[in-house]
Amino acid sequence: MALSIVPPRPDNPACPDCDETLVHVHTEISSGAFRTQAASMPQLPIHYYDCPACGTCWKFATRMLPDPVRQTIRDAQE
Numbered sequence: 912m913a914l915s916i917v918p919p920r921p922d923n924p925a926c927p928d929c930d931e932t933l934v935h936v937h938t939e940i941s942s943g944a945f946r947t948q949a950a951s952m953p954q955l956p957i958h959y960y961d962c963p964a965c966g967t968c969w970k971f972a973t974r975m976l977p978d979p980v981r982q983t984i985r986d987a988q989e
Contacts, residue, residue, distance in 0.1 A: 920958055927975055931964035936981075961985070 923933050936959040942952035959981060960969045968981040 924975060926962040928967055929965045931962055933960035933962055933969060936961055
């Protein structure tokens with residue numbers, strides 16, 4: 912059994928759209944790939960954030976990216 916060491920989560924970043932501080936939603940360990948080979952790829956912590964000011968969803972692994980999947984789910988729940 913391999914143990915994975917998760918680095919500490921960085922401070923909440925600013926929203927790229929409006930500069931408001933993002934709110935951390937959750938973190939998962941994943942390669943971020945949608946393929947069967949994903950398990951053999953490097954596993955990284957992916958941090959998910961919401962912006963309380965402009966209502967956008969973001970994810971951060973090696974860089975900040977919009978998260979359209981979570982945005983769609985969040986919009987459908989409202």
